[in-house]
Structures are given as C-alpha cells and as structure tokens.
Amino acid sequence: MADKSLAHLVGHIAQSDGDFSTAIPGLTVYRRSAVSEPMHCVYGLSLALTLQGGKRVTLGEEVLHYGPGQSLITTVDLPVTSYVIRASAQEPFLRLLLELDARAITQWAADMPFAPAPREAGTRAMSVVSLDDGLLASLTRLVQLLDEPALVESLAPLIRQEIVVRLLRGPHGPTLRNLVAxxxxxxxxxxxxxxxxxxxxxxxxxxxxxxxxxxxxxxxxxxxxxxxxxSPLQYLKNLRLQEARHLMLNSSLDAVNAAVQVGYESASQFSREYRRMFGEPPLRDIHKMRQTSIGPAQVG
Missing domain, CATH: 1.10.10 (Arc Repressor Mutant, subunit A)
Structure with missing residues (x-):
C-alpha cells in the first residue's frame, strides 16, 4: 500500500480530474474518478507511481498491472496502451510521474560499483516493482517541497539526484543500467x-x-x-498511427493527408492498420473522440 501521506499530498494538488504540472520541472500528478477507455500514448524516460486505484499498461503483447505502492520505470520512448482499471469518485485513481534525465543516470551509474547483472536481467525497457521505503521518502520530500516555493530551485535538484541514486541501487537498477551501460x-x-x-x-x-x-x-x-x-516495424507503425490520430484530431487533417504526412503511401493500408489498432476506421474514431473530448496527446 502506498504511503497515505504522499497520496494525501497528491490529492491536495489534484483536487479534480486531470493532469497537473507542478513548479518542479518534470513532476506531474494525475487524478481520475472513473475507469478509462484505452489511451494510446508514448511513455518516455520516467518513473511513475500509483498511489491510489489501479492501472494497466499494454506494451506489445505484454500486459503490466500496477496498483498502490507500485512503480513503473520506462527507459526509452515506448508506444503503449494504458487503462485506468480501478477508480471511483470516493477513491479516485492518483498517480505521480517524474521525468528522468538520461545524462544524470549515466553520470551516477558510471560512479557507482555494481555487481554483474544476470544476462537476462534488465533487458526490457519497462518494469514494475514495489516501491521501497527510501525511494518513497525521497519522493514524499520532493512533493512536500512544493509548499516551500522559495526552496524549489535549490533543493529539488538535490532530491532528484537522491532519487536517481536510489533507483540505480534498487530493483529498477538493472533496467536503468541497461540503458546507459x-x-x-x-x-x-x-x-x-x-x-x-x-x-x-x-x-x-x-x-x-x-x-x-x-x-x-x-x-x-x-x-x-x-x-x-x-518488432522494429511494429514500433514504427505504432508511432505513425498515433501521430496520424493526433493530426486528425488536433489539426483537422483528413485521413488521406494524415496518412501521407506520417509516411504511408497507401490510404487503404493506413485505414486498415488504423482500424486494427484503434478499433474504428479513422473518421468514426475521430468523431467518437471529439464527442468524448479525449485527445491522443493526453498522457495516459
């Protein structure tokens, strides 16, 4: 179970449903009061922590679940499908996301001695583990720092360094080190x-x-x-389809022009692959999304 004090802090920031940036660069909190439809998005280098409720993330054919007290690390840009699977008005889904700096990870990893990892360890660029007490305390201090805005510029970088060191030393370490070795x-x-x-x-x-x-x-x-x-081609296709969806929704492009802009030569192939990924042909999918006011650029 995630620490109630950190959930309380995040709930105080996110008092209504939405995504909330903070005064600390790269720190965002999320609140949802109901389960969600599939959200297609790209997860970048980051640490995500569920504080309340539950979430499911699909990466290719792999399905990851994480609930209160569990953290998810992503080390490269990955197109995923995410769902909030447990949330209510009485107990909303609460999540904290901290973007990580590859240069800082590389610097600290180079200065820290590590035992050789098993050959199979840390290959996937995404992992879910339970949060340890030390990392939880560091994240709590980072969020508490928002109540002292005059100290954010001086202290936030130091706490972020501590978080990186604890990540490298903890269960997420093999995943992170595989990125920078x-x-x-x-x-x-x-x-x-x-x-x-x-x-x-x-x-x-x-x-x-x-x-x-x-x-x-x-x-x-x-x-x-x-x-x-x-596969590399599946990754490429996912990027193209997500960008085409974004262009149609936010730039009012039709399906043919969106397909051309993202690299498709065949409109019929684009429509076929689009429907396979999003469940509807382009025109119907965009109309449905506009009705529900959900955009693909929203972070899942």
Missing amino acids: AGSPGQHIGKVIAWMRHHFTEDISVEDLATRAHMSPSTFRAHFRNVAGM
Missing part, C-alpha cells in the same frame, strides 16, 4: 529508438536501423524486441 545492446537500441522518434515519417528499413545499431539484422531484431516489447 556503454556499448551494451540496450544502449545501442536506445539510440536507434531515439532516432526513430524523429524520423518515423521517412522510408526506413530494418537493415538501415541494424546498421545504425552496429548489429546484423537478425541480432538487431532480437535485441529490439527484448528492449521495446515489439
């Missing part, structure tokens, strides 16, 4: 994923991506699936 497959795949996030509208082949990762295509496919939970 020099020359590791995880580091190579992480760099390729970062490149794909900025170039996904281009004509990209697995062979080109494998060359960027300094791997053979077969080795690259295996390591990519281990890290991202899906």
